[in-house]
Amino acid sequence: MQQDNSTIHFGAGPATLPISVLKESAQAILNYRETGLSILELAHRGNQLFDELLEESKSLVLELCGLNNEDYEVLWLQGGGRMQFSMIPMNFLDKDATAGYIDSGFWAHDAQVAAKQFGNVLCLASTQSTNYHSLPILSEAIPAHLAYVHLTTNNTIYGTQMKQPIDCLVPLMADMSSDIFSEQRDYSRYDLFYAVAQKNLGIAGVTLVVLHKNMATKIVRLLPPILDYGQQILSKSVLNTPPVFAIYVAMLMLRWIKEKGIAQIEKDNLQKSNLLYEEIERNRLFKAIAKTSDRSKMNVVFRGAEPKTEQDFLSFASEHHIKGIAGHRSVGGFRVSLYNSIGIEQVERLINIMRRFEQENI
Ligand SMILES: Cc1ncc(COP(=O)(O)O)c(C=O)c1O
The missing domain is CATH 3.40.640.10 (Type I PLP-dependent aspartate aminotransferase-like (Major domain))
Structure with missing residues (x-):
């Protein structure tokens, strides 16, 4: 559900729905x-x-x-x-x-x-x-x-x-x-x-x-x-x-x-995924997995620099009301699903949490 300062659900499906829906x-x-x-x-x-x-x-x-x-x-x-x-x-x-x-x-x-x-x-x-x-x-x-x-x-x-x-x-x-x-x-x-x-x-x-x-x-x-x-x-x-x-x-x-409009949706999806991939590359505690040219704009899959980072970040994110980001059980790490209903501001909130986690753990 999308509401300011409430829980953000980045799950891969069942996924977030727009509040109006x-x-x-x-x-x-x-x-x-x-x-x-x-x-x-x-x-x-x-x-x-x-x-x-x-x-x-x-x-x-x-x-x-x-x-x-x-x-x-x-x-x-x-x-x-x-x-x-x-x-x-x-x-x-x-x-x-x-x-x-x-x-x-x-x-x-x-x-x-x-x-x-x-x-x-x-x-x-x-x-x-x-x-x-x-x-x-x-x-x-x-x-x-x-x-x-x-x-x-x-x-x-x-x-x-x-x-x-x-x-x-x-x-x-x-x-x-x-x-x-x-x-x-x-x-x-x-x-x-x-x-x-x-x-x-x-x-x-x-x-x-x-x-x-x-x-x-x-x-x-x-x-x-x-x-x-x-x-x-x-x-x-x-x-x-x-x-x-x-x-x-x-x-x-x-x-x-x-x-x-699908043109606007496409633009937003590109912006959301670019913002998140840039943070994963910049942040010393995370690393992207998929080949750069093949990366998905819908499901951003990444790992923690260390196995312990992964458990710690899942707890940290959850404490900050960010849910549904654990990777699929066959892959581990993280998966953030950026389906159409996820707004840019929600991705920015996640990025802020990733930065705070880095500051507190490096
Ligand atoms: C690309 C893709 N195809 C098929 C499925 C399976 O869907 P269902 O569980 O509804 O059979 C999934 C589930 O996540 C999926 O991501």
């Missing part, structure tokens, strides 16, 4: 659009209020992506990022076919492992052997026989971020969970992209999936309807009871993003 969500829980009903009680079938909510959320997604509804479908699904790791190969990777994966981090790797259950996987490039401190480099052109290529635009755990989509002639699928709508991006380069909501898009419980309509013609096997993108498109994301509240919060976030 929290207030409007709280109001909707008590009385949704003056109906006397809570949004938590809103029926999803034959209900104009829900239809309007779904419609607005979908058209905002397309508008913010610069895509049109003749070519693209917007789905709100459940099961998180992990469900997409399996749904993509289930739908598009035949038993004897091969899909290409770029292994740039923990989640990218998991997506690749999930695909192996359904067909062949070609790892196009990997930085696993160097602990994912940099992005993998493609040494050859993407083979044209692949069913699709999957990549992860931002590696939440290791703090690296792709600056450009890759060039390929086969369908391109992307996990954008931790950096969707954080910068201006050519979304038309992707045939399918998805993002869990609990980072830049609201709360856990719903996952945004955008796919080109052509993809619905490329489904390779008979699937239970709930796992079939084609069936989900036909049922307009309401095959089963949808998480109405999570979609509502995502819609409020989309309105918030639209009002601020």
Whole structure:
């Protein structure tokens, strides 16, 4: 939650939400659009209020992506990022076919492992052997026989971020969970992209999936309807009871993003991450980890100069109401997530705390 002098939550997800979104969500829980009903009680079938909510959320997604509804479908699904790791190969990777994966981090790797259950996987490039401190480099052109290529635009755990989509002639699928709508991006380069909501898009419980309509013609096997993108498109994301509240919060976030403007959001994200990386480099008690040119603007990952520094700084920061900065358990150190809802002044508060910690410990 964002309030002056209160706790700042830099967690990687569930992440901070703008105070205006929290207030409007709280109001909707008590009385949704003056109906006397809570949004938590809103029926999803034959209900104009829900239809309007779904419609607005979908058209905002397309508008913010610069895509049109003749070519693209917007789905709100459940099961998180992990469900997409399996749904993509289930739908598009035949038993004897091969899909290409770029292994740039923990989640990218998991997506690749999930695909192996359904067909062949070609790892196009990997930085696993160097602990994912940099992005993998493609040494050859993407083979044209692949069913699709999957990549992860931002590696939440290791703090690296792709600056450009890759060039390929086969369908391109992307996990954008931790950096969707954080910068201006050519979304038309992707045939399918998805993002869990609990980072830049609201709360856990719903996952945004955008796919080109052509993809619905490329489904390779008979699937239970709930796992079939084609069936989900036909049922307009309401095959089963949808998480109405999570979609509502995502819609409020989309309105918030639209009002601020992605160009401004991108500028702020650059400024926030530059300020923090500069302090990490200047401060004698911390060191950055990711290769400089691959650094993420969303998740800033760094370590303490000594192991003891790490425990001490976590306690020091917590005493100063700074939470959610411990690194992922597989990496250790620190991870500060600078999603769209984090303001520049909050990053400045963290930097002040880092400076005070240095003064008191050197
Ligand atoms: C890039 C990325 N993809 C996928 C996931 C997994 O999301 P979920 O826990 O909703 O399955 C995460 C979680 O943090 C993530 O950062």
